Amino acid sequence: MTINLFDDGAWNSLRPLTFTRPVADLRLGILTIAEKWSKYLNADAGFKTQAYLSTKYPLNQEAELYINGSICPDVQLVEAILGLKTGDVLMKDGITIAGKFEPAGDIALFHPAGAPIAYEADFIKINYPEDIFKFNDVELRKDFQLLTTGRTSASLSATNTLIGDQIFVEQGASAECSTFNSKNGPIYLGRNAQVWEGSNIRGSFALCHDSQVKMGAKIYGQTTIGPFSRVGGEINNAVIWGYSSKGHEGYLGNSVLGQWCNIGADSNNSNLKNNYAEVRLWDYQKESFRRTGLQFCGLIMADHAKCAINTMFNTGTVAGVSANIFGAGFPRNFIPDFSWGGSHGYEVYTLKKMFETATKVFERRNLPFDATEKEILQQVFELTAVNRNFK
Template sequence: MADGRVVAFRGEPPAEWISGTHLPENGFHKVDAPQNIGRLVRYTWELVNAMNAENAAEARDLRPLGQIQGDVHPAAHLIGAGEIFMAAGCRVSPGVVIDATEGPVVFDEGVLVGANAVIEGPTYLGPGTQIKPLAHIRGSCFGEQCRVGGEVSVSIIQGFTNKQHGGFLGHSYLGSWCNLGSGTETSNLKNNYTNVKVQVGSDLVDTEGLFVGLAMGDHSKSAIGTVFNTGTVVGVACIIFGAGFPPRFIPSFHWGGSEKLTPYHLKPTLVAIRAVMARRNQKLSKGEVEALTWIHKNRMS
């Protein structure tokens, strides 16, 4: 239990619990459940806000901090090396600054960092991720095989997503297989310093926070020069383009921007997704196709 809600359970025997799609009506009346076993995350901004503390704790619990197994150029600078872990196969170019003053920095296997990039902890870089030259990364978490450039602050980027070019991404959450075009910018703070409100389906939710950026679903993309307002939500498999701020809530499988949003078809979207994934030697699974089909059918919610 967390915040009075069931977040996990284990049934005996297992078959009684996994048959069908609904829990048995009388499944919990005899269960003694431990209370408040952890933090309940309901929205992407809550996950982003919790990330740095969790990143730091996990790094100290699970990684042999202070070990540098990769290739670090002599002209790179490691500040707080005792709080840095670098796995084998990593390469750090000249002029790079890795600063663990504010928290651990963890490099998983095969991370490449271009010249003169700055990486500040607590930060996690997933396997095979590439940090482009002159990038500035602060307090963020990237999945496997990401390509990241420009300025990224307090953001989560899931695996195989590209933000290769200049532009600011702050207090944001990007799903897998997203691509932000050159010059894409996100606002994470309102000019009047009031709480950010985010549209979640038909509800407008007060985040109770000042800093909330972009939440973007899997396989969505932005064109060059796209600008996202504070607390914008973009669904799955969207393509955003055009001048001005697009709407702050964009349903899945839509194309367009500030002037017009147009629903897009499932089949050509799947063709494009397969082409993108093939470039990274990945394949779209049957389960993913089923999930995308369901999302397309229910895309207006």
């Protein structure tokens, strides 16, 4: 089976995380949304997304099923989608969930011949960046069942303390002298993942393949560390997409980090206002701050963003793509894409300088920083120029 995962209006409201990817390439739980659908349907997934992203995330021309990339699958929803006939569109409350087309059909031009098929059950749909950490626990538990049912876990060293029986270890994963408590949620250690000595981890928690937890880390539930990442210090209810580092002491909570991010030593984010008030986040559509309805909300950091040592992030901070943050004091709650500076002020982080850094970062992972990556970042730089009126 082949499918296409399409972006709806959530692509706009999930910025800056989606400036560099389709919605379905976002991670929550253990897997990205695209990986979830591929596993549930045993399907190869393509993407119907923004034109400048389509080289890296191409459309599958042979796909018959188009599925909303902001919606997470579950057994009941998958059954409903598999029951669609050509021309059917599954909907709920005005949201297009999925449609079945002739191959090479275009959802933007499609109009069903009859009434849309109503879907009655609930499902998880992400519309805003904070939805990723908000729904991470539910999705982590679902992904844990999806990935581990019918399989046998590898074992961990006897130097560890294991509490509860919801721990699954992939081949090549290792840990020493650490505590894993799965009584409140499952713990998943991916292929070749490492947990270094003295770490204390509570479920629900996922450490994806080829990532490390450094010595003495304290990690609380509802947390996902994506692949090829390294973390330390204290982390709670946070999602890191992958290829990112928070390797030192400092607190990260109720937060989302994209790819190629780096958090300097002893950096912290606040996730609760001093007056316990509702947290607001910068909204790229409104070009103003939006009420989240949340009391706990920390840092949203887009791809390639980095901060220096001892950076202090206020509650509800959004750092855009390739923001580079340093200096004393609290930077403002919205740090525009391609910014260079901190509370003392900002200047433009030029593409030339950014490309020089990104080339070195990719080389450390033995990956090419190629023309496709540069073109995407060039487009983001141009799209976000309106926010960089620095004086």
